Amino acid sequence: MREFLRIAAATVLTVAVTVSANAADWIPPGPIKMMIAFRAGGGADTQARLIAEDLQERHGWEIIPENVTGKGGLNMANQLKGAAADGTVIGIAVTETFGYNMAAAPGAGMTPADFAGLTTTAGFQMGIVAKTDRGWASFADMVAAAEGGEQVRFGVMSPRLADLAYLLGKANNVTFNIVEVQGGRAVMDGVNAGDLDVGFMAGIQAQGVETGELVNLASALSAPLDQTPEAPTMETLGVPFNSDGQFVFVAPAGLDTTARDAIAGAIAAVVSDPETKAGGLVQRAFGGATVFSGQELDAVLQSEYEKAGELLTAASE
C-alpha cells in the first residue's frame, strides 16, 4: 500500500506540474462552495478552511466553506450528488465515506460512481492508543488483561472502526466493550479522562505519545506507524482488514476533465507545499501530504467500496 501511495503521489505531482494548458487556464464560472463533512473547529475542518484560503490567495478563486456534517459524511455526499457538476461545488470527506459508509448504507442510494474524485490530501497515522497510566505497554498486555476478566472499553469514532475493534477482539479470543463516540478528539478525551481504556486515534495522539502520556499499542493501518514502528499492525494481530484512508476532495460525477484537473491540481499543489498554511498544517498534523487523484483516485474509491462488503460480512459473523 505504502509503495502504491508513493508511486501514486509521484504520478500526481508529475501530473500537477505538467498539468495541461487547458487546466491552467480554467476559471471557475462562479464562487466555489466547499462542503466540509467535518464538525467546525476540528483538525479536519481547519485543514479544509486553510486549503480554501490558500486557493483563494493563489488563484483568486472565491471559495465559500460550509460544514455539512453527520452520517459519516453521507449527508455531505448526498447534497453534493445533486449539485451542479461545473466546478462550483466540491466537498471534502474521508475515503471511508465513499467506501465502507456507502456500502453499509445501501438505502442512501449512493455509490462512488456518483462522484468525480479530485484528490486526496493526507492520510492518517491511525493507532490503537491507551493511556500509559493504564499499565499496558503492548497490545498483548491489553489482551491479557481482558482474558483475566477486566472489562476493556474500546473507543471508536465510526462504524467501520467498530467492526475492526470487534474483529480484533474476535481474533484474540476476548470481548471488548466497544464505545462509539463523536470524532477522534472525543476518543482522546475519553481515554485521558478514564472513561475509555483504549481507542483509535488518527494522528491526534502524536504529542501525547511523544511526552509519554499515551502509548501506541498497535497500528490500525496496513503499515507500521511512523512514530511507533514496533507496534504490531492489524494483519499481525490476525485481522485481514485495516483502517487505511485519506482525506479526499470530490465533485459531483460528470465534471469535465479540464475543471477536474484544474481543481485537483490546485489543491494537490497547495497541500504538498509546506510553505502554505494548509501544507504546514498537513505536515504538522498528518505527517505530510498524500496526494493521488484523477482516475486513479476513482479506482481507489471504487475498490474500497467493493472491499467494504467483505469487512461487513466478516464483522456480522
Place this chain on the structure above:
Amino acid sequence: MTPLEYVWSGVLAVFQGPELFSVLGVSISVTLVMIFCGFLLGIAVGATPGLAGPIAMAISLPILISVFGFTPDALLPVMGFLIGIMKGATIGGAVPAILFNTPGTPDAYMTTLDGYPMTQKGQATKALRVAHFSSVSGDTFSDIVLIMCAPFLAILVESYLDLPEKTALLILSLSFIAAAVGGSPAKGLVSAGLGLLVAYVGTGQDFYPRLTMGMPAFGQGFPLAAAILGVLIVGAVFHELAQYWRERDAERLETKLVEDASQSLSLANIRGLMPYIARSAVIGTAIGALPGIGSTLAATLGYTVGKQRYDKRRKEDEPAFGEGAPQGVAATEAANSSVSGANLIPVLSLGIPGNTAAVFLILAAESIGGFNPGPSVFKFDAERVNPELVIAFGLFTAMILANIMNWTIGGLFMRSMGIMTRVPKQILLPIVLMLTLTAIYVQETDMAAVWFTLGFGLLGYGMRVLAISPLPFVIAFILGGKIEDSARQAFAATGGDPFFLVSSPVAATFMILAVVVVFASTGRRRLAG
C-alpha cells in the same frame, strides 16, 4: 502549564488577542472592544421594554460568527460580546421599572414595587443609583462564586462520575428544569419532551436519517440556531405582536419626572443597604447555580426575605416596602443580578445550560467549535496547553472586565437610557423579527433554515398561548444529543447492561431524584394552589 499559568494565559488571551487599533502605542485587542460594545448594547436593550439581553444575544450571535468565522480565535471576541450584553442587560432592566413602572425584563417586576414609588416621590435618580449599586454588587459576588466553584465542580464530576452516572445526571437536570420552570411540571415535561423529539429528528448513529418522514430536508436534523431562535425569539415576537394588537387602544402611561434635592447615594445609605444586598446576593447565587430556576424566583425570594427583615427594623418615618423603600429596590436588584454569574456554573462545569442567556453562550461555543463547555474544559494539563481551559479563564476575565465597566461607567450609561422606553413596540418588534431572520440566513446561508425558524416561531407562539414555557424545550433540544450519546456510550461501556442507569448507587440516586423532583413539585403546587 501550572494552574496559575493557565489563569494568566486566559487574561492575556483577552488583552493580547488580535489587535483592533492602538492608542498611544498601547494595543487594544478586539476582544476588549467587543466586550465594551456588548456591554453598551446590553444596557440599551435591557432598558427597552419588549427587548432583553437574550434577544440581543440571539440576533448578534449569527452576525458575529459570520464576521469572525469558525476559528478558535473567534471564541473570545464573540463570547466576550455576549457576556457584555448579559452584564449590561442586568443593570438596564431596572431603568424602565423605576422610571415608568414597566419592567424592562420580567425579573425586574419586583423592582417596580419600590422603584416607581421612589420616582413618584421625586427620587428617580437615587432609585437608579440604588439599583445600579445593588445590581453590580450582586453580580460581582456571583461571578466570584462562579470562578471559585466551576473548576472544582468540574474536576469533581470528572473524577467521580463514570459514563452511566453522567447520563443519569443529565436526565436529572432535564427533569429538574422541566419541573421547576413554567406553569406546571406537566407543562414543563411536555415542553422538554417536544424538545427531545425535535432533537432526535435526522440525528443518531445510523447511516439512515431517522424520523424524517421521507423528507430529505429533515435529513440533517434541525439547525440549532433555527430551533432556538425560532422558539425563543420569533415565538416571543409573535406573542408580543398579538398582545399589542389586543391592547392597541389602551392608554399609555405617561410619567413626568420631577426631581427633588437628595439624589446622591451616601456612604451611610450604602451601609444601610448592604445587609439587604448581601442576603439577596447569596439567595440569587444559590438559586442561579441550580439549572432552570430563573432570576424571577430569585428576585421574589430576595424581596420577601428583605421585607421580613425591614419590617422588624423600620423606623416610623421610613417608607414601608412597596411604598418606595430603597431597601426594596436593593433587595430585588441584588437578587436578580446575582443569578447570572452563578447560572454559568452548571454551563461551564457540566455543559448544562440553566437559562436563556446560558443557552446562547452554549450556542456560540457549539457553532464556532473548539470549545465544548463541560467537565473536560477544566483539565489542568501540565505537559501541554489545554486551549479550552485558556478560553475558560479568558471568559472569566471577560466577566470581570464587564463588571469593572459596570462599576465605573455603567451607572452613567444606565441613567441616560430612560429614552429607550419610548421606542414604540409596533416599530421595534418587526425590526427584531427581520434581524432574527436575517441573522439566521447569514449563518446558515439556506432558505430552508428561515422556514424552519418561522415554523419554530409558530410553535413558540403556541406554547406561550398555552402558558407552556419554551425554556425546557430549548434546553432539552440542546441536551438531547448529549443524553443520547452518553446513554449509548454508557450502555456500550458497561458491556450492554440494560440496567446501567440504576446499577451504581450514584446513578440510581440521580434517577430516583429525577422522579422525585417532578412529583415533589406537583405536590408543592397543589398545596400552594
